[in-house]
Amino acid sequence: MVVDQLSESEMDRVFQALADTTRRDIVHKVTLAEYSVSGLARYYAMSFAAVQKHVAVLERASLITKEKRGREQVVRANHDGLRKAQRLLDNYEAIWRQRVDRIADILDEEAPDEPQGKAIP
Amino acid sequence: MVVDQLSESEMDRVFQALADTTRRDIVHKVTLAEYSVSGLARYYAMSFAAVQKHVAVLERASLITKEKRGREQVVRANHDGLRKAQRLLDNYEAIWRQRVDRIADILDEEAPDEPQGKAIP
DNA sequence: CTGATCTACAACCATTTGGTTGTAGATTAC
DNA sequence: GTAATCTACAACCAAATGGTTGTAGATCAG
Numbered sequence: 001m002v003v004d005q006l007s008e009s010e011m012d013r014v015f016q017a018l019a020d021t022t023r024r025d026i027v028h029k030v031t032l033a034e035y036s037v038s039g040l041a042r043y044y045a046m047s048f049a050a051v052q053k054h055v056a057v058l059e060r061a062s063l064i065t066k067e068k069r070g071r072e073q074v075v076r077a078n079h080d081g082l083r084k085a086q087r088l089l090d091n092y093e094a095i096w097r098q099r100v101d102r103i104a105d106i107l108d109e110e111a112p113d114e115p116q117g118k119a120i121p
Numbered sequence: 122m123v124v125d126q127l128s129e130s131e132m133d134r135v136f137q138a139l140a141d142t143t144r145r146d147i148v149h150k151v152t153l154a155e156y157s158v159s160g161l162a163r164y165y166a167m168s169f170a171a172v173q174k175h176v177a178v179l180e181r182a183s184l185i186t187k188e189k190r191g192r193e194q195v196v197r198a199n200h201d202g203l204r205k206a207q208r209l210l211d212n213y214e215a216i217w218r219q220r221v222d223r224i225a226d227i228l229d230e231e232a233p234d235e236p237q238g239k240a241i242p
Numbered sequence: 243c244t245g246a247t248c249t250a251c252a253a254c255c256a257t258t259t260g261g262t263t264g265t266a267g268a269t270t271a272c
Numbered sequence: 273g274t275a276a277t278c279t280a281c282a283a284c285c286a287a288a289t290g291g292t293t294g295t296a297g298a299t300c301a302g
Contacts, residue, residue: 015140071269
């Protein structure tokens with residue numbers, strides 16, 4: 001059922017990659033269109049090498065792909081990585097909703113005998 | 122309606138906070154139940170101070186809240202932070218889908234000469 | 243009161259991160 | 273062929289990260 005899950009270290013890399021404004025902007029750009037690395041670099045007030053590093057971080061996190069075309073390197077979005085990160089957050093959301101519902105139920109039943117469920121290990 | 126959005130630096134903090142296995146596990150735990158900081162610390166093979174720091178990172182990212190109760194500090198999930206991160210990824214997803222649809226439209230308009238089952242970028 | 247527990251915080255350390263400059267190899271344009 | 277462009281990669285640096293130990297203040301149990 002839960003098949004295409006990311007490993008913990010893959011998750012680390014995905015969220016780490018998204019934890020930078022420049023990189024999120026790159027993701028946004030390449031989601032809209034294709035860019036070469038130098039094409040991307042023109043948008044940012046930093047060296048080409050810095051942008052190159054950001055692109056590398058995103059590639060390691062499987063959020064984008066690079067493909068050589070002539071002397072250029074075409075950068076594209078890799079939808080899978082994004083969707084998997086999305087899924088993790090969706091799971092948190094689902095768990096949260098379940099819990100809120102459960103607490104609401106308990107309150108409705110009006111049996112506040114014990115102060116709430118103790119910590120589930 | 123783009124209402125309750127996070128600033129770039131807030132986003133940085135949220136994703137940075139989620140970019141660590143221990144911290145994601147803490148988020149998961151406090152989504153299910155309440156814990157004291159030391160209660161959380163028992164689960165991890167690291168010092169209390171280290172866990173304390175992780176909790177602080179999550180608090181700065183508005184993913185959890187701390188509330189003093191006696192000598193303890195009760196840690197709870199802060200749903201808003203999570204939902205906002207979720208929203209960013211949802212936006213990427215939406216943009217992506219739009220683009221895929223747009224490309225599909227273009228391909229449909231073109232003469233389907235070749236038996237193209239090629240992957241959409 | 244005394245001792246145990248929970249927390250806060252400082253100081254320290256190794257590694258990673260985000261940036262720089264510089265050099266060199268391919269590819270394209272003229 | 274020569275020059276310009278695009279990329280890769282190394283070396284370096286300051287700051288942030290993720291961990292440690294140690295000290296000290298509150299609060300609770302007996």
